[in-house]
Amino acid sequence: MKLTTSKGKTFDVNWIDGPTITSGDVVLQMKDSRKLSKIAADFEGVESLKRESETQGNKEWIGYTVLQSISRRLDGTVLISLNKGE
Numbered sequence: 001m002k003l004t005t006s007k008g009k010t011f012d013v014n015w016i017d018g019p020t021i022t023s024g025d026v027v028l029q030m031k032d033s034r035k036l037s038k039i040a041a042d043f044e045g046v047e048s049l050k051r052e053s054e055t056q057g058n059k060e061w062i063g064y065t066v067l068q069s070i071s072r073r074l075d076g077t078v079l080i081s082l083n084k085g086e
Contacts, residue, residue, distance in 0.1 A: 001053035003028065005046045014077065016051050018061070025081040026064045032078045040070050043080055 003013045011030055018026035026049065032039050044067040051059045066085035072078050 001051060001056065003030075004050045004052070005042065006048040007042065007046055009042050011042075013051075015056075016049070017056075023068070023081070023083065025068055025083050026061050027079065027081050029077050029079050031076060033076065036070050036072060036078070039078055039080070040067055043067050043070070043082060046082070049082070 001013055001015070002010055003016055004010045011032075013028050013030040016026065016028035018024075020027060028049075045065050047062065047065060049061045049064065051057075061082075063084045064082035066083045068081040068083040070078065070080050
């Protein structure tokens with residue numbers, strides 16, 4: 001599936017959804033071998049995220065500007081959490 005940010009960047013993502021019940025974060029997972037600091041720069045301060053997916057449907061999240069967390073798993077996937085912050 002494709003994810004496009006308000007910064008004009010498009011990424012292939014494994015999945016994205018939210019807000020979660022516990023934290024209210026939008027969470028996504030993608031494969032990206034770049035340094036986490038480079039990936040973080042692409043997501044920090046985004047104003048909107050748009051998902052295009054034939055299986056999960058299209059969806060848009062607005063206002064998730066705070067990069068809550070970013071980490072790389074052992075399998076090489078990157079997990080990103082974004083929050084609205086207040």
